[in-house]
Amino acid sequence: MTSPKPVECWLTDMDGVLVHEEHVIPGAPEFIAALQTSGRRFLVLTNNSIYTPRDLKARLLRSGIDLPEESIWTSALATAQFLDGQRPGGSAYVIGEAGLTTALHDVGYTLTERDPDYVVLGETRTYSFEGITRAIRLIEAGARFIATNPDASGPSTEGSLPATGSVAALITRATGVEPYYVGKPNPLMMRSALNRIDAHSESTVMIGDRMDTDVISGLEAGLRTILVLTGSTKAEAVDRFPYRPTRVVDSIADVVPLVGQFQPVDQG
Template sequence: MTNKRPVETWFTDMDGVLVHEEDPIPGAAEFLDALKKHERPFLVLTNNSIFTPRDLRARLARAGIDVPEEAIWTSALATAQFLDDQRPGGSAYVVGETGLTTALHEIGYTTNDRDPDYVVLGETRTYSFEAITRAIRLIEAGARFIATNPDPSGPSPDGTLPATGSVAALITTATGRQPYYVGKPNSLMMRSALNRLEAHSETTVMIGDRMDTDIVSGLEAGIRTVLVLSGSTPKDKVESFPYKATRVVDSIADVVPLVEEFAP
């Protein structure tokens, strides 16, 4: 790190940092063990809106990584919180999976396919042309357009899949309306995570594998950042960005000594 301020709170991305799909990344379990040893609050921040925190906890557990359900903060949860702040008790037409619909139901939102306050687009592995068409027509009729995150693609065991950003671009092309993205790189997600733990940006670190989401959102929230080279941003691309991470390391295993070094 560039300074010796204590690190009281740790944020980390999930895919590319702790796991690759169902496979653990070496050092992930040891990193979490170090946080628990020093009683450091932490959150796993993910743009994945498909799954609920309970689902993601089970997925991580299968990889031998123990993360409490309450320590997982998804773009779906951040989106739900944003909508609850903006228009409590509203309605939405949702294109997405259980992680998103559950988050919206838990804040008291109802689903509506006729005259919703919002069209909310999240990630799904089975985008329906019929659902996308309905979303386009509702936006044209005046529904506000929200998307959980701008990631254009995502990984799968069989290769790249189109993600929320790609489908949002399709809807934007058809309607001329840009969505408001809540998840990373919007620093709103980072600030909502800070509020969730009652943490301060000056004593928090964000670990991520993407310069264009994890690192830039941490930077804009005033948080120190660590880029791991085990995921999306390769080493030869790091210098092409007009901003930099506080530190660049090979993997989460290299962060374990930092937990010890910066423990208050």
Template sequence: MAERKPIESWLTDMDGVLMHEGIPVPGADTFIKRLRESGKPFLVLTNNSIYTPRDLHARLARIGLDVPVDNIWTSALATAQFLDDQRPGGTAYVIGEAGLTTALHDIGYVLTDHDPDYVVLGETRTYSFEALTKAIRLINAGARFIATNPDETGPSAEGALPATGSVAALITKATGREPYFVGKPNPLMMRAGLNAIGAHSETSAMIGDRMDTDVLAGLEAGMETFLVLTGLTRSEEIELHPFRPSRVVDSIADLVELI
């Protein structure tokens, strides 16, 4: 394997890497502090489209992680950027929360249920049968189907929650139309994030806790990849995948020395 260039910028997943079920992972505060002191470009990423970057900044600050708003990149922001590139000033019927609706408003999209250009599916804790029925009928009538991310489940203190990927599958079953997923593992989200901080893939690294989203997205975007074992992936599961991370570590605390 060719030797990689030194890491000059960092992308890291949030849930399972910096925090787990609302509790900071030991060493995460040191990692973020060292990154900020180094001046190296970095982004904290999440496939969750519920919250705005400002919301996430406040949530992280409450647990002692000081991440500036401009260093937070969500699947909602990536989806909005994608739609702005594809069809500027378009219209969309949206199922989601403030993170997604705010991102679309900010690019000048009109949110409507009358002949929209797109049906955009994001994360919410209150998926309604009425909204899903409306989405299905609009897609059948010709609206293009976009989803913020393919995650089938999300974490909670009580156990797994159905997430965007599962609900997208329901809509696909009813319409025969597959969505275009913008979030991880689509490398589009990673490349857009790298562009946002002026970074290059050959000198960037991605840290994540999931092989099927974080590591795969980093790999396909051409970055060095680190898998931490503080989230969803157990060490014995790594060999089940046909690809490998550049390195496996116990936690983000093991990467502080690399900054």
């Protein structure tokens, strides 16, 4: 067995790790500040495709977390990059918000309802029956089906909201066509993030709050992983999974001292 390589780069999930909705999780500003002070390369990742990086930067700043928009990587950006690599200059019918439509426009995609190459499903708080029906008919006519992420639900102050995965399941039930999901837990999103900051998997750590998306995608991409217990996965649920993170901590505040170290150790 070879020794782990020194940690040079960090990837971290956003919701459940740094913030709950727009409320900062204690230790998050200090963690980002420690990364910036140390000079470590890093990205903040999110499966949420609603907002552009500029929007997210503003939302995080209101919560007390200051970081450049270039340090934010969304499932919308990863989806746009994937489609640009698959079919440059293509066309798509999009169900989603500005985060997704802007990302697709920026890679040269045309948004259309007439014979698109792809139907691209993302997050929105205004899913419409008309839009879903149009997506179903376009897929039946031969459009390829892409979804930004498989999350079935998302958080709100009032409780859970149906998310991309739930609507994708509806469309799949109607068409018999499964989407290709680009966001976590697809390790493709992790690989695209690593490439964006010129990082190597063996010297990068992924921090997340979900075993079934953050930890497994980090694991499958070859990263060391840290699970924080401030989000979806609770301590008692960790052992139910057939895989484990490198380290489990109570919150992002416990990770701040590790930024100056090189090798997070397995808790055993």
